[in-house]
Amino acid sequence: MNGLESVHIVEVGPRDGLQNEPRCLSVHQRVSLIQQLEATGLKEIECGSFVSNSKLPQMADTDKVMARLSLSQTCIYSALVPNQKAWSQAEGIEALQRIALFTSASELFCQHNIGCSLSESLKAFAVIIPLAKAKGLKIRVYLSCVWGCPYEGRVDINQSLALAATLLEMGCDQLSLADTIGIATQSQIKTVLTAFKSIDSEHIALHFHNSSGMAIANVMQCMDMGFVTFDSAIAGLGGCPFANALDSGNLATEDLVYLLHGLGIETGIDLKQLCSVGNSLCQLLHRSNASRLSLSLLNKSTLVI
Numbered sequence: 001m002n003g004l005e006s007v008h009i010v011e012v013g014p015r016d017g018l019q020n021e022p023r024c025l026s027v028h029q030r031v032s033l034i035q036q037l038e039a040t041g042l043k044e045i046e047c048g049s050f051v052s053n054s055k056l057p058q059m060a061d062t063d064k065v066m067a068r069l070s071l072s073q074t075c076i077y078s079a080l081v082p083n084q085k086a087w088s089q090a091e092g093i094e095a096l097q098r099i100a101l102f103t104s105a106s107e108l109f110c111q112h113n114i115g116c117s118l119s120e121s122l123k124a125f126a127v128i129i130p131l132a133k134a135k136g137l138k139i140r141v142y143l144s145c146v147w148g149c150p151y152e153g154r155v156d157i158n159q160s161l162a163l164a165a166t167l168l169e170m171g172c173d174q175l176s177l178a179d180t181i182g183i184a185t186q187s188q189i190k191t192v193l194t195a196f197k198s199i200d201s202e203h204i205a206l207h208f209h210n211s212s213g214m215a216i217a218n219v220m221q222c223m224d225m226g227f228v229t230f231d232s233a234i235a236g237l238g239g240c241p242f243a244n245a246l247d248s249g250n251l252a253t254e255d256l257v258y259l260l261h262g263l264g265i266e267t268g269i270d271l272k273q274l275c276s277v278g279n280s281l282c283q284l285l286h287r288s289n290a291s292r293l294s295l296s297l298l299n300k301s302t303l304v305i
């Protein structure tokens, strides 16, 4: 695979995954999940979102979750910081090494889902980014709807590219380009990433949803073009609020790791242990596992992974 030796996985299940679940986990359960995920060998975990408890109860007390974690030498802990108020909660968290901000390549998605215009979201970032940088934190920005928007349809690539360049100039270290509604195909991935060639691939992560079953194929396309950072969620949790199917969630970490190991790309992740964490989590959440690998292993206990 284009000489790739390593791939970096950003586990987003404890944030992007849990925030979409009808059942809320306790602080203790969320801390335990993060620790179990880290124990499998994952090197970056998005641990929560600093939102008001009433707005998103699934992410309530993210400050308490993160206060129970110690600064890790082997795993980067990050969290979503949606606004300045959130920053005031996040800034004192010792274990936090990276903050994630959220905006959209589509103006209408921004207005509907973040509750502000695109330019207002950038104004908020202009305040938060220097404060976070001054604390030595890395900055990730989610750029949603790069491959399409539920309100605007196709999104202009030049608009996404200009926004990406602005965010990097503002001090963003990593952009996570998201196929929020899970519609991208390999050729569309190629078109966008070719347009993004002026940006060093080390600043780019890819965030795929599996709504159309294209996530793994799209990862392959990205790796073929030299991109090595991918978001995924344990058990394929999370998802797009515009689709109802169980499989509309994030690319499952188990499936991504299975692909990488199959390609001979070492991740340092214990896949068997990872599947076990995903299965236990699904029991806790009373939901089905959306990892294709875990589903296929259910009745094949002799299969070695």
Ligand code: MG
Pocket: 016, 207, 209, 238, 239, 250
């Ligand atoms: Mg997602």
